[in-house]
Amino acid sequence: MTRSIWWVIIPVLVILFVLLGYGLTSDPRHIPSPLIGKPFPQLQGVDLNGQPVNLGLVDDKPTIVNVWASWCAACRQEHEVLLRGARRYTDTVSLVAVNYKDELVNAKRWLRRLGDPYQWSLHDLSGRIGIELGVYGVPETFFINRDGIIVEKISAPLTDEKLAAGVALITP
Amino acid sequence: MLRIFKWLGVLALCSSLVTVSASEVNEDPLERTMLDIAQKLRCTVCQNQPVSESNSGLAKDMRDVITDKLKQGQTEAQIMQFFVERYGDYVLLEPPRSGNGVPLWVFPPLVLLLAVLVAIYMMKSRAQTAAPAVQELTDEDRERIRRAREQDRAGDE
Numbered sequence A: 001m002t003r004s005i006w007w008v009i010i011p012v013l014v015i016l017f018v019l020l021g022y023g024l025t026s027d028p029r030h031i032p033s034p035l036i037g038k039p040f041p042q043l044q045g046v047d048l049n050g051q052p053v054n055l056g057l058v059d060d061k062p063t064i065v066n067v068w069a070s071w072c073a074a075c076r077q078e079h080e081v082l083l084r085g086a087r088r089y090t091d092t093v094s095l096v097a098v099n100y101k102d103e104l105v106n107a108k109r110w111l112r113r114l115g116d117p118y119q120w121s122l123h124d125l126s127g128r129i130g131i132e133l134g135v136y137g138v139p140e141t142f143f144i145n146r147d148g149i150i151v152e153k154i155s156a157p158l159t160d161e162k163l164a165a166g167v168a169l170i171t172p
Numbered sequence B: 001m002l003r004i005f006k007w008l009g010v011l012a013l014c015s016s017l018v019t020v021s022a023s024e025v026n027e028d029p030l031e032r033t034m035l036d037i038a039q040k041l042r043c044t045v046c047q048n049q050p051v052s053e054s055n056s057g058l059a060k061d062m063r064d065v066i067t068d069k070l071k072q073g074q075t076e077a078q079i080m081q082f083f084v085e086r087y088g089d090y091v092l093l094e095p096p097r098s099g100n101g102v103p104l105w106v107f108p109p110l111v112l113l114l115a116v117l118v119a120i121y122m123m124k125s126r127a128q129t130a131a132p133a134v135q136e137l138t139d140e141d142r143e144r145i146r147r148a149r150e151q152d153r154a155g156d157e
Helices: A002-025 A073-088 A104-114 A128-132 A160-170 B002-023 B029-039 B057-071 B076-087 B099-128 B139-156
Strands: A043-046 A052-055 A063-068 A094-100 A121-124 A140-144 A150-154
Touching: A002 B099, A043 A121, A043 A128, A052 A094, A063 A073, A063 A160, A073 A094, A073 A104, A073 A160, A094 A128, A104 A121, A121 A128, A128 B057, A140 A160, A150 A160, B029 B057, B029 B076, B057 B076
Parallel strands: A063 A094, A094 A121
Antiparallel strands: A043 A052, A063 A140, A140 A150
16 A cells, blocks of 8 residues: 555656756756857947947858957967967858957957957947847857857857867858 | 933934934935846856846946846836846746746645655555554463452552
């Protein structure tokens, strides 16, 4: 009689342990972006030289949008990757940037010293463009395909492999 | 007499303090609404803190965005929607009651209900099992009782 009750309790415990196991082993810092699969928002701003620029698909090519700041140590780490990538993929993709919450002088000095892989960097001093893009922190990188859809978003410093994988996703 | 004056003085001082502190409360209703909304949003860079309490740069920016949108006449639902579209359900401190959030709300009461049902079932089945029948006393038992009583009486005397 009482034994039949275990047929109810055990499955519930198993489900609970599976859920807990899944929750405890997954990375709480990895948060899937709701923007993936959505069109990149049309955003206007000015670049570091004060020229108006439109964020989104650039030159009708698949576009990479990198969010960076001169105060961000991890951005320096990925900068080499972007310089290499800009040379390697220059024919197939556009590479532009959002310069996030940065002083103009510092941002310009940074690019002068380390090299400028970007076609332009939109100057987002207030961080409003960052919020429009659901940015948590720098660096972040968006991969936009030819239809203007965000295919991938990487919220970590890029590596050559990650960059290549991202480019493969947006180039036919 | 002097003591009375002293107490009156203290009383006057207290009442003057009360009026001063009361008159200083001057709240901006827009800020109140902004903080109400910010309280329901997670500061996305600090793991588990509402936007209203965080000192991080992003939380401050988000508060400014809320204030701007309120000034534009947007409703709380519209503002929440704006953040959810960009940061996902993660930005909501209280998980949504529809879609992906449903299991979170349904599972705990369900488990509690199950536990109560199991407890009731167990207690009932225990109550139903009859206690073992009491055995009749054998002649040997009666003899032992008689002897014990006799001994007891002998001890009393």
